[in-house]
Amino acid sequence: MKHMSEEELIAYREGVAEQQAVISRHLAACEECRGELDRIEAVLAALDTLPVPEPGADYGRRVWREIAPRLAERSGRWWHVWMEPRRLAAAGVIVTLIVAAFVAGRITRPGKTSDNIANQEQVRERVLVVAVGEHLGHSERMLVELSNATPTGPTEKEVNISAEQRRAEDLLQENRLYRQTALQEGDAGLASVLDELERVLLDVAHSPEEVTPAQLEAIQKKIEGRGILFKVRVVNKELQQRQEATKPAQSDSTERERNKV
Amino acid sequence: MNRMQKSVESTQAILESDAIAVERTLAGDRDAYRVLVERHSHNVFRLAYRMTGNRHDAEEVVQEAFLRGYQKLRQFAARSNFGTWVYRIAANYAIDRMRQRQKEEARREAPRAEDRDGMENDPLNRVPDEAPTPERLTQSMELRKQMEQALAALSDAERTAFVMRHWEGCGIEEIAEVLKSSSNATKNTVFRAVQKLRRALQPFVETGAQARAMGTES
Ligand SMILES: [Zn+2]
Numbered sequence: 027m028k029h030m031s032e033e034e035l036i037a038y039r040e041g042v043a044e045q046q047a048v049i050s051r052h053l054a055a056c057e058e059c060r061g062e063l064d065r066i067e068a069v070l071a072a073l074d075t076l077p078v079p080e081p082g083a084d085y086g087r088r089v090w091r092e093i094a095p096r097l098a099e100r101s102g103r104w105w106h107v108w109m110e111p112r113r114l115a116a117a118g119v120i121v122t123l124i125v126a127a128f129v130a131g132r133i134t135r136p137g138k139t140s141d142n143i144a145n146q147e148q149v150r151e152r153v154l155v156v157a158v159g160e161h162l163g164h165s166e167r168m169l170v171e172l173s174n175a176t177p178t179g180p181t182e183k184e185v186n187i188s189a190e191q192r193r194a195e196d197l198l199q200e201n202r203l204y205r206q207t208a209l210q211e212g213d214a215g216l217a218s219v220l221d222e223l224e225r226v227l228l229d230v231a232h233s234p235e236e237v238t239p240a241q242l243e244a245i246q247k248k249i250e251g252r253g254i255l256f257k258v259r260v261v262n263k264e265l266q267q268r269q270e271a272t273k274p275a276q277s278d279s280t281e282r283e284r285n286k287v
Numbered sequence: 288m289n290r291m292q293k294s295v296e297s298t299q300a301i302l303e304s305d306a307i308a309v310e311r312t313l314a315g316d317r318d319a320y321r322v323l324v325e326r327h328s329h330n331v332f333r334l335a336y337r338m339t340g341n342r343h344d345a346e347e348v349v350q351e352a353f354l355r356g357y358q359k360l361r362q363f364a365a366r367s368n369f370g371t372w373v374y375r376i377a378a379n380y381a382i383d384r385m386r387q388r389q390k391e392e393a394r395r396e397a398p399r400a401e402d403r404d405g406m407e408n409d410p411l412n413r414v415p416d417e418a419p420t421p422e423r424l425t426q427s428m429e430l431r432k433q434m435e436q437a438l439a440a441l442s443d444a445e446r447t448a449f450v451m452r453h454w455e456g457c458g459i460e461e462i463a464e465v466l467k468s469s470s471n472a473t474k475n476t477v478f479r480a481v482q483k484l485r486r487a488l489q490p491f492v493e494t495g496a497q498a499r500a501m502g503t504e505s
Contacts, residue, residue: 036481040452042459042474069485070453072492076434078336081346085332086325093324093350097317097357202351225391232343 027052030059032066039066096199161200162262165223168193169255172230173246184236187245194230201227219257226254305369313360320360324353327370331377337450338381340439348384352377371461378447378465385443430491437487441480448473449480 030038030049037043038050053060082088172190205220229248233241249255305326311319328349335348356363356373363372438446444466451457451465463473 032482033478036478037474040477040481042452042477065489066481066485068492069488070481072430072488073434073484076431078333079342081329081332086328089328089349089353090321090324093354094317094321096354097320221391
């Protein structure tokens with residue numbers, strides 16, 4: 027009697043075998059194959075005991091709380107403007123400009139135009155520049171604080187970075203949104219800077235609340251190693267200049283201090 | 288039988304009320320989407336956790352799946368059931384995310400000899416979900432560690448196929464769609480996953496027959 031191969035038995039077990047009935051008949055008659063299946067079953071049964079953490083009875087509500095404001099962002103107001111396909115081209119130009127500015131190390135000021143279309147472009151651009159700029163500013167501050175964190179005393183074994191961690195988590199959400207938009211736009215340059223930033227934010231968000239000096243050093247090395255602070259500063263600087271360049275003549279809103287480096 | 292029938296009926300009821308919630312969401316009632324989120328979050332979390340192996344990533348995958356679900360809801364248009372659909376979005380996102388991470392890891396580090404997932408090896412990414420308790424048996428701890436490592440050592444496609452098929456009972460076609468692969472190739476991926484897990488874990492696992500022989504099971 028020809029025995030069943032391991033592949034056939036696994037396929038049978040997972041319910042995807044071509045000939046479930048044939049294998050089933052063979053198993054009924056063959057002790058050896060039953061033994062083999064038994065061993066496969068045992069491994070799968072062990073895997074079934076792997077715990078999945080219970081996220082809590084209110085998990086669904088928490089997910090909703092997290093995403094509800096972002097649903098509004100994605101469908102309303104300026105995000106809507108940004109995401110709308112016809113306008114995406116315009117946003118793409120802006121994003122490309124930011125990247126170009128970063129690469130070239132200088133900003134290209136828009137030519138003096140007085141027509142309405144150009145003004146609208148500028149308003150949109152301003153909104154974007156402010157949003158990305160604020161995000162980069164916040165990220166930078168968090169990273170600087172983390173880079174400067176030290177154990178509070180020579181006897182201190184662990185450093186608490188829970189505050190930075192929580193901020194990293196919030197920043198991560200924003201960053202993802204910008205990165206995805208940049209990706210959708212095919213703006214590999216900006217996406218790549220945001221991608222690097224996201225990796226660092228993830229590292230921070232993933233690290234334990236209390237880290238040993240060695241772990242802290244590893245995080246700090248990662249931040250340094252990628253030169254992410256430098257890149258964030260350069261991009262942000264360009265964004266600020268760009269913001270100046272596109273500032274409307276009449277200031278109808280109170281100027282806020284932002285992104286002080 | 289009775290229990291099964293009951294579960295079929297309640298599944299039916301959920302499908303119908305999901306369909307209503309989808310319609311209402313599309314009609315502009317954002318709170319209707321909340322019903323869907325609250326109803327399906329746990330299931331999506333379980334899938335995401337099993338795919339990513341850590342809680343933080345799993346939670347991110349859940350949020351992103353529901354955000355994308357909301358954006359694409361018009362495309363969904365009650366074709367299948369919402370639970371399955373959002374599942375697929377989550378699986379897709381989880382696999383993209385894992386791949387992206389590997390690329391980043393590969394770029395940053397010298398290529399590894401082993402076909403290993405970089406992210407699981409990064410101590411910073413290994414967030415312990417439960418603190419080890421003293422009463423937990425060292426033996427089961429060891430087995431658990433071995434199982435986690437064996438799962439982490441699977442390729443993304445293998446892990447996805449295994450999780451979706453074995454734990455979530457998804458159809459081969461559904462998995463194939465996520466893997467962007469043929470159904471035969473997907474079956475093969477399921478097989479390879481189980482085979483690898485078996486190779487890695489069999490030495491640590493007692494079979495039922497062995498256990499019975501030793502009188503540890505009635
Ligand atoms: Zn046989």
